[in-house]
Amino acid sequence: MHISQTLKTVEFPSFIFNASGPRCTTQGELLKIAGSSAGGITMKSCSPEARQWNPEPRYIEVDMWSINSMGLPNHGYKKYLEYAAEIKKQFPNKPIIASIVWFCPEDFFLLIKAFQEDKNVDVLEVNLSCPNVVGKPQIAYDFETTDELLQQIFALGITKPIGFKLPPYFDPVHTEMMANILKKYPVDFITCINSVGNTLIIDPETEQPLIAPKWGLGGLWGDYVKPVALANVRMFYKMIWDKTKIIWCGWIKNGIDVFEHLLAGASLVQLGTVFGKEDTDCFERIESEFIEYASSKGYSDISEIIWNLKEL
Numbered sequence: 001m002h003i004s005q006t007l008k009t010v011e012f013p014s015f016i017f018n019a020s021g022p023r024c025t026t027q028g029e030l031l032k033i034a035g036s037s038a039g040g041i042t043m044k045s046c047s048p049e050a051r052q053w054n055p056e057p058r059y060i061e062v063d064m065w066s067i068n069s070m071g072l073p074n075h076g077y078k079k080y081l082e083y084a085a086e087i088k089k090q091f092p093n094k095p096i097i098a099s100i101v102w103f104c105p106e107d108f109f110l111l112i113k114a115f116q117e118d119k120n121v122d123v124l125e126v127n128l129s130c131p132n133v134v135g136k137p138q139i140a141y142d143f144e145t146t147d148e149l150l151q152q153i154f155a156l157g158i159t160k161p162i163g164f165k166l167p168p169y170f171d172p173v174h175t176e177m178m179a180n181i182l183k184k185y186p187v188d189f190i191t192c193i194n195s196v197g198n199t200l201i202i203d204p205e206t207e208q209p210l211i212a213p214k215w216g217l218g219g220l221w222g223d224y225v226k227p228v229a230l231a232n233v234r235m236f237y238k239m240i241w242d243k244t245k246i247i248w249c250g251w252i253k254n255g256i257d258v259f260e261h262l263l264a265g266a267s268l269v270q271l272g273t274v275f276g277k278e279d280t281d282c283f284e285r286i287e288s289e290f291i292e293y294a295s296s297k298g299y300s301d302i303s304e305i306i307w308n309l310k311e312l
């Protein structure tokens with residue numbers, strides 16, 4: 001089975017790798033990903049200075065879903081430049097993805113420039129969709145501001161593959177509005193979707209929310225979110241397929257989930273929660289489950305599956 005993938009000029013030995021989030025904050029964690037069968041290494045979303053965790057409890061997971069409000073804890077972008085240098089030294093053939101998060105315009109452009117100019121980072125993923133920073137909006141729900149930001153980003157002279165991590169959209173009209181903005185710029189990929197933001201889960205026994213930050217509101221993941229993610233991949237692919245490769249992420253638990261997301265239009269997939277739970281073994285497990293399933297259906301290359309959802 002042919003499972004390598006190209007993003008602009010960057011070669012991924014496998015199209016399955018980690019999402020920015022669990023287990024990618026420290027240099028040790030990042031080197032462990034690089035040494036596994038993950039096809040690339042996504043680093044934790046970073047800010048100009050280091051950030052601490054939101055107060056506990058901030059992450060609750062059961063079988064069918066998880067809710068979290070971590071607050072983007074990270075070591076600050078200068079550390080991630082150092083970590084990227086060490087990863088590249090030890091693993092020169094694995095692409096490194098820097099995840100840059102929007103807090104305020106000045107910082108944002110500083111970070112994008114720093115990673116663009118760095119010789120070790122291969123890909124820029126710009127997170128326009130974090131729902132868990134108190135007082136900060138999910139910028140990709142503000143179409144006008146997103147358009148202005150993209151205009152300013154591309155004016156910086158970006159040459160590396162660059163993509164934008166988006167929140168879920170629930171109406172095709174909104175998806176189309178975002179797709180029309182993305183089409184105006186040389187966007188190489190989108191990552192969809194980030195969590196369903198600002199959801200509330202209540203424990204009726206204690207009469208309290210399950211997590212503490214932001215009045216109990218947090219990003220929701222789970223089996224219920226997978227159809228939302230699939231729909232976003234399909235809608236975006238239909239609207240911008242000729243310009244953008246979609247990376248998908250969202251509640252992949254096994255190889256068949258991966259197969260479904262390729263059918264919907266994803267070209268690369270990122271694992272978040274399952275990686276948090278199982279550590280790097282999940283990359284090998286999910287890859288071999290996928291290969292077994294896809295081969296049993298007669299496929300020998302992922303390109304035969306992508307956007308191959310049959311019409312009813």
Ligand SMILES: Cc1cc2nc3c(=O)[nH]c(=O)nc-3n(C[C@H](O)[C@H](O)[C@H](O)COP(=O)(O)O)c2cc1C
Pocket residue numbers: 019020021022044045059068070072099127165193194195221249250251252270271272273274276
């Ligand atoms: C504990 C945790 C921390 C996360 N932190 C980030 C982050 O720093 N940056 C980001 O873009 N997404 C973050 N995410 C979202 C994941 O990257 C991913 O979009 C999401 O979890 C869906 O993938 P999954 O279903 O495989 O978990 C986080 C998710 C979790 C569960």
